[in-house]
Amino acid sequence: MAESATRRVSEAPRTAVGRDGVLDIAARLFREQGYGTVSLRKIAEAAGIKAGSIYYHFGSKDEIVVAVLDVGIQVVHDNMQQAVSALPKDTGAETILRAAIAAHLRALLDLSDYTSANVRIFGQVPQSVRDANLPTRRAYEAEWDTLMSRLQERGALKPDVDIRRLRLMLIGALNATLDWFDPERGSAEALSRTYADVFLNGILERQDT
Template structure:
């Protein structure tokens, strides 16, 4: 995995205390767990594997997370919260007069940056969601669907404002956008196209389409 992995967190205010040693240790556990779950899947990962990765005794790991189910639930939540919080914050910071087209473009860029920054958390979600216990999966799917509704509301508002074609199925458009963005976890490499360039390509394909609007009969003949 070449994308970076960080633990999503809220920005600390000036008066907030520095993290304790226990919080730092918990973060190390989560970073290691996200990486190992993303590489080996849920069934192929043991608590002993994660403890070894952070130089803890297996019994000490249970101080932070009493079960593997609670640990994978924390990893899944952090991945989703890191992405959704970034998108919500990006939209909230836009001026009220911002067009819905530009709001959607900003959301695309924020989502893309977040899944790459918190790569292993997001990748773990893609790879283990079908393997985790039903109750863990159900909780995560509810949270994921709530985030998906943000995109539907954005698209509906753009549609109502006349900024989206009237013949587009908005829920299908939401699925198409998020699936395309999330797929970048599998192939994006930092030494290739920059995130700004990649976001620009995504927005161009989504907003302008793949095919030229120039009538076929008026195009230059290829030589």
């Protein structure tokens, strides 16, 4: 799943029927319409197949949803991990965090129906679906926690910063951009620089006392 996720996001949704084709179409429908209004029949119609054919690949709608959620998170995870891993070992904390923020936003805003669907429908799905998606979600959260804890141990982050709360605030703010981001009014790269400036430098002017 993770290995094919990054490849799929660079392609247009396929019309050929198959497991990946069904997922591509489902991700687009969930992104556009949400969880509740998208049925197996609607996915099948969009794929140009009979509803029963989906059962060759998935046992239920929620099984499709779990797969879409997993791919959506894995794409962002892979993008962020690769961006940070590509940096030289002696890279400073600010550059590392800027790279991680930019990679998250790029994957979220530029790459895929999966990433957008994940953010849009996660709050709409049954608890059983959330539970099934939890390992993938927790793995990405742990990636951020590990990164920021390492920077904190190096003295780059303040020792009293709560890593978990910082991660929740940061990822929550980045994910919320899906609700209002307009590529015609600016790029994801420019937005990532603005967000990084705020998170790393604050918003208040320092004044001498």
